[in-house]
Amino acid sequence: xxxxxxxxxxxxxxxxxxxxxxxxxxxxxxxxxxxxxxxxxxxxxxxxxxxxxxxxxxxxxxxxxxxxxxxxxxxxxxxxxxxxxxxxxxxxxxxxxxxxxxxxxxxxxxxxxxxxxxxxxxxxxxxxxxxxxxxxxxxxxxxxxxxxxxxxxxxxxxxxxxxxxxxxxxxxxxxxxxxxxxxxxxxxxxxxxxxxxxxxxxxxxxxxxxxxxxxxxxxxxxxxxxxxxxxxxxxxxxxxxxxxxxxxxxxxxxxxxxxxxxxxxxxxxxxxxxxxxxxxxxxxxxxxxxxxxxxxxxxxxxxxxxxxxxxxxxxxxxxxx
Amino acid sequence: xxxxxxxxxxxxxxxxxxxxxxxxxxxxxxxxxxxxxxxxxxxxxxxxxxxxxxxxxxxxxxxxxxxxxxxxxxxxxxxxxxxxxxxxxxxxxxxxxxxxxxxxxxxxxxxxxxxxxxxxxxxxxxxxxxxxxxxxxxxxxxxxxxxxxxxxxxxxxxxxxxxxxxxxxxxxxxxxxxxxxxxxxxxxxxxxxxxxxxxxxxxxxxxxxxxxxxxxxxxxxxxxxxxxxxxxxxxxxxxxxxxxxxxxxxxxxxxxxxxxxxxxxxxxxxxxxxxxxxxxxxxxxxxxxxxxxxxxxxxxxxxxxxxxxxxxxxx
Ligand SMILES: Nc1ncnc2c1ncn2[C@@H]1O[C@H](COP(=O)(O)OP(=O)(O)OP(=O)(O)O)[C@@H](O)[C@H]1O
Ligand SMILES: Nc1ncnc2c1ncn2[C@@H]1O[C@H](COP(=O)(O)OP(=O)(O)OP(=O)(O)O)[C@@H](O)[C@H]1O
Ligand code: SF4
Ligand code: SF4
Ligand SMILES: [Mg+2]
Ligand SMILES: [Mg+2]
Numbered sequence: 001x002x003x004x005x006x007x008x009x010x011x012x013x014x015x016x017x018x019x020x021x022x023x024x025x026x027x028x029x030x031x032x033x034x035x036x037x038x039x040x041x042x043x044x045x046x047x048x049x050x051x052x053x054x055x056x057x058x059x060x061x062x063x064x065x066x067x068x069x070x071x072x073x074x075x076x077x078x079x080x081x082x083x084x085x086x087x088x089x090x091x092x093x094x095x096x097x098x099x100x101x102x103x104x105x106x107x108x109x110x111x112x113x114x115x116x117x118x119x120x121x122x123x124x125x126x127x128x129x130x131x132x133x134x135x136x137x138x139x140x141x142x143x144x145x146x147x148x149x150x151x152x153x154x155x156x157x158x159x160x161x162x163x164x165x166x167x168x169x170x171x172x173x174x175x176x177x178x179x180x181x182x183x184x185x186x187x188x189x190x191x192x193x194x195x196x197x198x199x200x201x202x203x204x205x206x207x208x209x210x211x212x213x214x215x216x217x218x219x220x221x222x223x224x225x226x227x228x229x230x231x232x233x234x235x236x237x238x239x240x241x242x243x244x245x246x247x248x249x250x251x252x253x254x255x256x257x258x259x260x261x262x263x264x265x266x267x268x269x270x271x272x273x274x275x276x277x278x279x280x281x282x283x284x285x286x287x288x289x290x291x292x293x294x295x296x297x298x299x300x301x302x303x304x305x306x307x308x309x310x311x312x313x314x315x316x317x318x319x320x321x
Numbered sequence: 322x323x324x325x326x327x328x329x330x331x332x333x334x335x336x337x338x339x340x341x342x343x344x345x346x347x348x349x350x351x352x353x354x355x356x357x358x359x360x361x362x363x364x365x366x367x368x369x370x371x372x373x374x375x376x377x378x379x380x381x382x383x384x385x386x387x388x389x390x391x392x393x394x395x396x397x398x399x400x401x402x403x404x405x406x407x408x409x410x411x412x413x414x415x416x417x418x419x420x421x422x423x424x425x426x427x428x429x430x431x432x433x434x435x436x437x438x439x440x441x442x443x444x445x446x447x448x449x450x451x452x453x454x455x456x457x458x459x460x461x462x463x464x465x466x467x468x469x470x471x472x473x474x475x476x477x478x479x480x481x482x483x484x485x486x487x488x489x490x491x492x493x494x495x496x497x498x499x500x501x502x503x504x505x506x507x508x509x510x511x512x513x514x515x516x517x518x519x520x521x522x523x524x525x526x527x528x529x530x531x532x533x534x535x536x537x538x539x540x541x542x543x544x545x546x547x548x549x550x551x552x553x554x555x556x557x558x559x560x561x562x563x564x565x566x567x568x569x570x571x572x573x574x575x576x577x578x579x580x581x582x583x584x585x586x587x588x589x590x591x592x593x594x595x596x597x598x599x600x601x602x603x604x605x606x607x608x609x610x611x612x613x614x615x616x617x618x619x620x621x622x623x624x625x626x627x628x629x630x631x632x633x634x635x636x
Contacts, residue, residue: 045499046470159363160583188362188526190580193570197579215499218529218572259504261533263556263573269511270533272504276469 005035007176007209008057013069015052015061017280023066024281027052028233029306030069032211034177039203039210041220041241044230045256045277050213053230054179057211058094059086074176092122095170095208097163099182104166105154112150115169122173137168141198160191164198171202178202181213196223218260221245229253232278232288236311249315252289287313325352328388328488328520329374329407335382336369340588343369345544346383348614351488356514356521358535358552360528360567362584366544367524371490374522375407376400388487405435408481410474412493417477418465424451424476425461431483450479454509471502475509482513490522495530507534528571532556540564543587543595546614550621561623563596594625602627 013030016023027049034040042050055061057071059078071078073093078086098104106114115137116130125133131150138146141164154162163183170178180199184192200223203210214220217227221241229237229244229252237250248254255273275292284290286301289312293300299313308315329351336344344366351357359367372378374385376392385392387403395403408431411417418427428447432438438446448458454475465473474494481489491510495503511534514521525531531538538555540548540563548561559565566580582599585591591598597607606626614624618631 045501158583188584189528189570189572190362190567191583193579194581216572221573256501259501261504261507261529263529263532263568263571265533269508270504272508273501276471 005037006033007036007074008032008034008211009070009072010053010057011070011072013053013056013071014067015049015056016066017052017062018064019281022281025283026233026280027056030235031306032228032235032238034209034211036176036209037203037207038226039212039220039224041217041224041227042211042213042230043215043217043220043227043244043256045215047277047280048230049233050215050230051181054096054181054211054213058096058179059083059090088122091118092173093175093177095172095175095178097166097170097178097180097183099185104169105162107154109153110150111152111154111157111165115150115165115172118169118172134168134172137172138165140171141165141168141202142194143168159187160194163187163191163195167195167198167202171206171208174206175208177209177211179211179213182215183212184219185214185216192219196220199223216260217241217245217257229256232283233280234288234311235306236289238306238309247317249310249317250289250312251293251295251314251316254316255292287311325355327351327386328353330386331370331374331383332386333383334370334373334380334385336366336373336378337381342544342587342590344373344380345590347541347544347546348383349539349546349549351520351522353487353520354518355536356523356534358531358538359522359524359541360526360531360538361541362526362567364543364584364587365541366587367526367541368492369544370541371409371492371522371524374490375404375409377409402435405431405437405484406487408484408486408489410477410481410489410491410494412496418473418480420465423462423464424456424468427465427476428461428479428483431480435484437484447479447483450482451476453482453513454479455505469502471498471506474498474506478506478509478513482517485517486519488520488522490524492524493526494523496525496527503530510534528556528568529573540567543584543590545595545624546622547596547625548621548623549614550617550619554619554621560617560621560628561625562600562602562627564623566599566601596625 010030010032014025015027016025030053044050056067061067112131112134115134119125119130119133134150135146138149143149143164184195202208212220212224224241227241227244228235231252237253244253245257248257258271261270273292287304290296290300295314304311304313327350332348334344334347347370361367373380425447428450429443432443448461451460456475495506498506523534532552535552537551539546542563548564559568568574580599585598593609594607594612597603612624612626614622616622
């Protein structure tokens with residue numbers, strides 16, 4: 001990959017949190033890189049560390065978190081910056097979209113006040129210029145009556161409209177990276193499809209690098225260029241979404257995909273993965289998936305290394321070339 | 322072949338909350354032993370319909386007939402007794418499980434309420450139900466907050482089974498669960514349904530889940546059923562423009578059509594066909610005439626001026 005085009009490069013990222021008075025790892029050895037215009041999906045079940053990875057990247061981990069590893073954004077090492085430098089760069093270069101738009105929107109401030117805040121702080125625009133730019137942004141995300149919306153409040157908008165406003169805010173300062181944490185999970189399929197279309201268009205028009213967090217690989221299969229599958233704080237597979245869906249290599253990815261009811265499917269029962277995800281602090285020492293893996297072996301008591309796109313000693317059949 | 326037995330029938334059910342028309346004239350019949358799905362976008366009236374069927378809220382119009390009895394005419398005590406046969410499972414089992422009761426007590430409670438079995442046997446039967454839903458006996462002595470989302474949904478299912486209902490109404494029972502946990506709970510529901518011969522009304526906005534678990538499906542839009550038919554027909558060759566657009570938006574489907582705009586406010590339902598403001602095929606008549614749900618033949622129904630009954634259905 002062209003080094004110039006790389007927007008985000010994360011190497012050996014680990015996040016530990018104080019849980020029950022003990023510093024407990026929740027993300028370990030995370031590597032990921034995203035190029036300009038590229039969209040990478042971060043996929044996995046609840047609690048596997050997707051949001052914590054994102055929060056480490058934007059520099060907003062929970063209090064008491066310990067973070068190790070390197071996070072390079074457009075050639076600049078973020079972990080070396082002071083918190084205020086980090087906020088300044090982060091606010092401008094990284095746009096963020098949360099699952100529940102109400103988390104990103106203030107309940108009592110007007111939409112206009114919220115949208116112009118970042119524009120004035122990061123771009124130094126006047127109040128009038130910032131309002132005009134906010135209206136343009138709303139137009140861009142498919143909200144025509146921008147002026148009325150700016151004067152109103154978040155609770156007056158539908159879920160889909162709120163998510164459009166949040167997207168407008170995320171792209172407001174011309175970021176190079178947008179991190180979207182389950183942006184469509186709370187939305188209906190028809191609105192989900194509209195929001196994905198909008199994100200795809202923004203990505204193309206603005207050449208954005210995008211990290212898209214989801215627990216549903218199928219939803220992002222056509223949207224993302226690459227998918228990183230996480231299990232219990234680990235990156236277990238890194239490949240093309242279509243390949244992860246049809247020819248997964250890690251036994252966990254394979255189990256995850258088999259559990260999705262597929263449209264047009266005919267089987268009488270689904271194939272859930274046996275057992276449960278181990279809670280943080282109680283991960284097995286070797287392969288963390290071993291207690292649930294049908295093909296686990298003695299070697300799996302040793303922690304597997306990440307090699308050729310999978311963290312597994314006995315990956316499933318290689319993908320066809 | 323004799324016609325399938327109707328377990329429950331909704332006749333022209335309606336519910337308004339002030340200006341909001343949440344359910345507008347819904348009629349359908351549940352057949353004994355089937356899994357009947359209700360799909361639709363947020364605000365289309367699915368949960369309100371479910372609450373009307375159980376008479377947890379009073380209808381503004383129409384009625385519900387369960388095993389031939391008109392539930393809306395029953396007095397308080399009679400209705401309470403009838404509830405033994407219709408149980409409900411919700412999306413968030415936490416909200417419906419009393420945090421101060423142990424899981425064993427929670428599962429035994431409906432047996433006390435409906436006087437099922439000998440008092441002394443109920444504890445043992447609760448443990449047997451927990452075993453049936455895949456929870457260890459030790460779970461009986463613990464409290465709901467000690468369990469994961471998937472386990473809590475199992476507890477809610479065990480509790481629903483305790484009164485040996487003929488019908489379970491499940492409102493988004495797996496929507497808050499991860500896919501692999503969701504698969505476990507869906508399989509469990511199917512196993513229990515087979516074993517106990519129950520009828521299941523399954524509400525969901527996830528088309529993949531509905532297609533997997535249901536025999537027949539009703540599609541709702543703004544408080545009305547716009548299409549109804551067996552699973553293969555609804556998922557395979559939807560006829561109503563809304564059903565077509567809905568399935569074209571489903572994950573894993575080729576993205577052929579996009580639906581513009583959002584579902585209108587239920588306090589301000591468009592005249593004529595309620596879907597006309599988003600329908601790619603709307604024409605003059607759609608703003609004036611309300612399209613009724615018409616039989617298309619082969620036990621399919623759709624409410625659209627452009628969807629004509631099949632020739633054999635007319636003859
Ligand atoms: N503030 C916190 N304090 C302590 N532990 C936390 C905190 N936030 C998250 N965790 C734990 O860290 C782990 C990773 O959480 P994270 O939010 O990254 O999961 P996720 O993959 O985003 O899950 P979800 O799909 O549910 O959003 C989880 O086990 C969670 O319980
Ligand atoms: N108690 C109530 N008071 C006023 N309006 C209500 C009440 N309950 C529901 N509504 C309104 O009735 C309409 C239908 O709501 P309902 O909850 O039945 O939809 P739903 O299809 O279950 O949606 P979701 O998928 O979001 O659960 C909505 O417009 C809702 O705002
Ligand atoms: S390393 Fe072993 S236990 Fe882990 S996924 Fe691979 S085969 Fe299974
Ligand atoms: S009646 Fe008209 S508006 Fe309604 S679905 Fe049919 S074509 Fe569309
Ligand atoms: Mg998360
Ligand atoms: Mg509902």
